[in-house]
Amino acid sequence: MSGGRHQRELPRLLVGAVIALAALYLLVRALGHG
Amino acid sequence: MSGLVSWPVAFAVAREKAKNGLLIALALVLCLTAGSFASGMSVGQEAFTGFGQVFLLLFTMFLGAGLVDEELQSGHAQLVLLRPVTRAAWFGGRLAGAGMVLLAAVVLAWLAGTLGAFRAGAGLVPTRLLGVPFAFAWAFAWLALLATLSVLAKGWTNAGWLVIGALGWFSLRLVVKLLDAVAGMAAKGASEGRLSSAASELLSKVQPYLGPQDPLDALKALAGGTPADLSPFCWDLLWAAAAWLLGCVLLNRRELARRPS
Numbered sequence: 001m002s003g004g005r006h007q008r009e010l011p012r013l014l015v016g017a018v019i020a021l022a023a024l025y026l027l028v029r030a031l032g033h034g
Numbered sequence: 035m036s037g038l039v040s041w042p043v044a045f046a047v048a049r050e051k052a053k054n055g056l057l058i059a060l061a062l063v064l065c066l067t068a069g070s071f072a073s074g075m076s077v078g079q080e081a082f083t084g085f086g087q088v089f090l091l092l093f094t095m096f097l098g099a100g101l102v103d104e105e106l107q108s109g110h111a112q113l114v115l116l117r118p119v120t121r122a123a124w125f126g127g128r129l130a131g132a133g134m135v136l137l138a139a140v141v142l143a144w145l146a147g148t149l150g151a152f153r154a155g156a157g158l159v160p161t162r163l164l165g166v167p168f169a170f171a172w173a174f175a176w177l178a179l180l181a182t183l184s185v186l187a188k189g190w191t192n193a194g195w196l197v198i199g200a201l202g203w204f205s206l207r208l209v210v211k212l213l214d215a216v217a218g219m220a221a222k223g224a225s226e227g228r229l230s231s232a233a234s235e236l237l238s239k240v241q242p243y244l245g246p247q248d249p250l251d252a253l254k255a256l257a258g259g260t261p262a263d264l265s266p267f268c269w270d271l272l273w274a275a276a277a278w279l280l281g282c283v284l285l286n287r288r289e290l291a292r293r294p295s
Contacts, residue, residue, distance in 0.1 A: 010282055021271050029265050
């Protein structure tokens, strides 16, 4: 009952947030050491 | 947004956790610590450093202990998931609900710290306002890690894993340091080219990336007008989002049917 494909969808917003925050962290690190 | 967080689940968790006596007691201790450690020199970090930081971490650990697994074990989760709610939204709801209670505790402790600082003669520093997002980001990153561990660990053992992991790591560092000291005595102090020195150095360099980083040092720098290192704050945001995503992935793979005992 609880195991359909739809039920296991990952939120795209969260995937996008992880990528964006990783980029932000690297940017802040690079600026901080520049 | 509905795919990320199921708000009915989040509000239910927030109500349940806000009534928890242990959490209320810890929040009170956190406020008292914040108020009593504030001084005329503090710039908003006083509520969450030293003892304040220890109590905030304790509060977070009790908040996150069994956050996901208790609902799976009791069968509540399975009932909720019969509705059109994705597993990720349910997980997000549990985490966001606990996060609301955490935010409330952080704001209360910050208010207590601010009142204490004003009474001690501190001026109004704009950076003081940053104490809330900075401390919350740090604590929420730990909470997200606890929630993710709770997908794998039984009951309250997710908090236990965290403690054991930390103890194991610091024991490893201590052993390597001791080995290095012994090797140093044998080599009469020359540390160049010694494997144990290199290992000790490597471990200390790796350590900040094994968990959330304390971002509150930046407040002092900002208040003093010197360049502040905001990378720990960004690291915590990344850590929280990554742990959240990992938690969703792990929950999607977990077998939800209750095993016959």
